[in-house]
Amino acid sequence: MLTTLNAILPVILVIASGHVLARSGLIGPNDWRGIERLAYYLLFPAVLFQKIALLDFASVPAAALSATLVASIVTLAVLVMAFRPVLEKVWGIPGYRFTSIFQGTVRWNAFVALAIADSLLGTEGVALIAVAMAVMIPLLNVLCILVLSHYASAEPPTLSKTLKDLATNPFILSIGAGLLVNVLSVPIPGLLDNTLIIIGSAALPVGIICVGAGLDLASLRRPGPALTSGTFIRLLLMPVAGAAFAWLFGITGTALTAVIIALSVPAASNSYLMAKLMGGDAKLMAEILTLQTLAAIVTIPLMIYFLG
Template identity: 60%
Template sequence: MIFFALAPVILVIASGYLLARANLISGEQWVGVERLAYFVLFPAVLFRTIALADFSSVPTFDMGAALLSAIVTLAVALLAARTLIEKIWGIPAVRFTSIFQGSLRWNAMIALALAANIGGQTALAMLAVAMVFMIPILNGASIVVLSWYASGTTPNFSKILKDLFTNPFILSIFAGVLMNISGLTMPAIVDDTLEIFAQAALPIGIICVGAGLDLSSLRRPGPALTMGTFLRPVFMPLLAFLFANLYGVTGQALTVIIIASAVPCASNSYLLARQLGGDAKLMAEIITLQTLAATVTIPLALLLFT
């Protein structure tokens, strides 16, 4: 089941790589495709999923607390070790931003597919809880880290706030939460339109990842790629499991927490790295290797922790 959810993603990444090497779409045209995914398609997915979720049927705050605790723990550990990482392995700050995103962010689209296959609508509602708690803080933390380290200079506070409050992912989540708690019914024509956008988001975002990939570098994996690839699948499910037990999360809610923590890094991490000056090439390589490794690491995490 898990293999069949991941295999199409791998194939679409490969198609993006082939399309770029065939020069069917030029470099400038790829920028436009990336912006479409970043500003329109992924925000549509987030808004619709959250706006339609039934949060009253799931252990919302216990799940949120477990997930946030795991994220904060790993984020603090990474930031505390940043200088040491550069001294020992020679990894500069701009490449650290890709390690940070690769270790913390998650591919909600893959998680949605897995949750639907494993637990149906109830699991999807639980995953929407994970999205509300995880995506704003992960996007916010990623934006701050990219703003702080990618340029090589310390940005002013107003720039960080601007990056946060103009981020389309964060805005779409807030809008989805407001729609959800308002009690309003989404008009069918709006819902159908957003569903079409949502169906386009994953393939286009993953194609962009493949287009930015340089497979020659994968044959020479360095410490940055190794660290960015394996920190997340090794430590995030373990931390999530420990905090889920601490907060008393069990059953299907625990399964959803492990899915959310075990899936590979979000494909839009690449888009964010491109938008904010990070190491997009390294980010694409981390996403690809994590996705390949996930055929083993996700089943192993579910076996060990659920």
């Protein structure tokens, strides 16, 4: 437990520093958006491309890892969908608010997952999270777009737009390019490899600083069913489901810990943007993201200790 805390606390402190820095006004809102775009379009794609391109897939249980993550996500998505009538009839939570609960349950913050995996598991952990991203990002985008288009008030996106969004996602593109290089055994020149290392070394600190900058503590109100369910279904039930499916598919050791990390981190910050653009409850989504990040300080170490 102490080892896990020692690995996670630096990540938490960097998130806190991002929050303090944003509230200090030293960096303006427009500047933060530029930093987020830098991390999203350059820094993290560089990490993902290099890790996937150089990964020895024979050394990691890629198939079992993928099956575990997909099964966990689909199971929780089905459970939350089945729970929706109860949320509406008992607590009066309409469809557009439900979409934020759904996103809060299934989505994950890859920035935080990569940072924790790097701190706790090292290079192998980062590689395993990269594999997780290759599986989870397309699946989660499709699921969330479908739910938002059905329950929110915005116009449903067309199939062509959904496919275009997936095809132009920088994470998916970098992962796809890395897979192609890996499968074809294309050597990466030393100059390019060193360049990617330099670029990628900035990804984790910049990414998790942006997570802290995006926290809005003032958005938290008195917790209600929507906020608490949107927060704790993911933090508590998702990693338990992951551990159960990991046992079923024979995942152990470092790969098991990577699964627990991927399924216990807070939801992705871009879920707020998706809620805003597609007619969901963006305010509730911001509250869920903030409360999840605060609660995860406690839940992530516990989930890793007891399940991973």
